[in-house]
Amino acid sequence: MDRIDRDEMLQKVELESSWHEGRDRSEKVGKGRRLWKKVKYQLVEYHCLPNYLKDNEYILGYYRSEWPLKQILFSTFTIHNETLNVWTHLVGFFLFLALTVYTAIMVPKVVDIQSLQQLPEVLKNADLHKLHSELVSCLPALPQLSHLQRLKNDLKSSLRTIDSLPSLSCWHLLELLSSCFPQRLAHGNQTNRGVAAEVANTIASLFVRPIPRWPFFAFLSGAMFCLLSSSACHLLSCHSRRLAYIMLRLDYAGIAALISTSFYPPVYYSFLCDPFLCHFYLGLITILGCTTVAVSLIPAFQEPEYRAVRAGLFFGMGLSGVVPVLHKLIAFRHQPEAVYTTGYELLMGLLYGFGALLYATRIPERWKPGKFDIAGHSHQLFHVLVVAGAFTHYRAGLVYLKWRDLEGC
Template sequence: MFKKDKCDSDSLKKNSLLCNFRDLPLWLQDNCDILKGYRRPTFSYLKCAESLFYVHNESVNIWSHLVGAIAFIFLGFITYDYVLSHHPSIIWWDVAVFYIFLMGAMICLGLSSTFHTFCCHSEKVCAQWGRCDYVGIVTLIVGSFYPMIYYGFYCHNKLKIFYLTLITLFGCATIFVAFANKFRTPEYRWFRTGLFVSMGLSAIIPLAHALIIYGFELSVKVISLKWIIVMGVFYLTGAFIYGSRIPERWFPGKFDIYGSSHQIFHFFVVAAAFIHYFGVIQAMMYWHEQNHNCELDVSMLKPSFIH
């Protein structure tokens, strides 16, 4: 009897930490199709951190990107020894662009996980970490551009500098917009999605330029075009699911804890980042095995000349 009362007491204590959508303050109301499993405002970083160890509707969002961030930190430790150091022609630029991408992934996933952990603290703290979350997204997008542009214009220094400068300025402008108070409200969900998607799709310009220089078949090797296309499909699919709030908009209350659009979006982001990681390795290996000194003309690198 005493044991049963204790279990009931523990269950009541745990459930009291959670509430339904209608019980939330306005600043925590984001998705009306997620009906339950919300954490109440805690006004405590410690209590927010404690929510890592019980299940609520942000658990998957927190852990999916926390595990992803840890995985990229691990890759940061092993990439140089097991990938980059195998090619004697590797220079500091190769290392820099590779680690800018890795750092972008770590920062994005880490800040995202942190935001979802502490968003129930208070309105002010939620807004602050929300902005950090947007900065992380921009950092990953810009960081992903760096190796793509570096290897896409490996032997074209002026174009390389031009496109790297352009995407960096675009990223800074996006961060500036992201700091506006209205940007994080539910009404601006599609605007947020569109802004980040537009930033990602701006890759079409340097990609098209690279295709003009190399042609499709060589671009597959030079800039890992197929990997980039797959990565883009993952990001766009994830962004569409996030913006459309599928599947919970079709079945309100059925995906409160597991399987909501934001959670699916998180997994697509992690998968896309890993896809890009392997694509960068392929592009790096191609250049350092075929033409690391840029001694061969582009026409000599095309398939009909390589045999």
């Protein structure tokens, strides 16, 4: 019995010893894993990166390297050398999304020209003296009473008298009507209020032509695609070699889309009355954009030594749009809108070109390596200039829409 009890005691001691050893081992493993996670998801320096993530040797630190997607998504709201690259274009995307919604809602839509047939009847029953005083108090830019009287007398036989009216901006008129009439005419006669609103809306419709909006929205779509794909590329490329390859191609496609669609509004609205030139220029810029995307699929295209080639290719693509812009300026040199839009397009080209120059030369970080790792390096400046250039082109697009809406073909 004594031997049996002694053997059992030894077995228990051995079991307890092995259990404690196992617990100590598991605690050490747990501590090691926690320490590895802390070290693994720390920012690293340039020399620690795998080759596919080495792009700019003048940015020395604050890199993310082969992080899991969960940690990458969280890094959207942390500080590293890609934070501003992500947010400059992400904010730009939401800006152009808001501009797209604003353009679709606030910019006057096409009004059926058949509504003009109702104008003589409306004016026939209107007291023009009272009507004019009410309209002018609300809308100072409205034509004089003599023009309204002449419109009432002559419109029954011809609509050509419309061309003799003073220039009137239907874009602002429609906006004023929605806010002005309910306030200024709220206490007036119900009939007069209805007649005033109907006359003013009909006058506004005189200046609207059925001009398609799709080229303008194509540009807005191209801008949003470029900005969103660029932001996603800078955020996700540090995950793995394969994902970096995919995101870089998507980024290049977005740049080509922005450049191509930027020329849709000027080409379409400038040569609206010449279908051959319109289709020729649109087809040419589209083919050039597709070719650029195809070239960007070549693996060697993303190598750091081809940085200048990448910048030059996209710069040359943008430079090709000079031909239709100059053609427009010569063909419509007497039109103020042609001069205004050309000024906007020159400014857009300067912003894009200067951004590409900074990107290719890696200024200012090449002057002081490591000083611009977080903020101020060339790629961030390039992003800001791209958003500024695209917004400049949006302003030019509004001028094109007003021009063609007022004058038609």
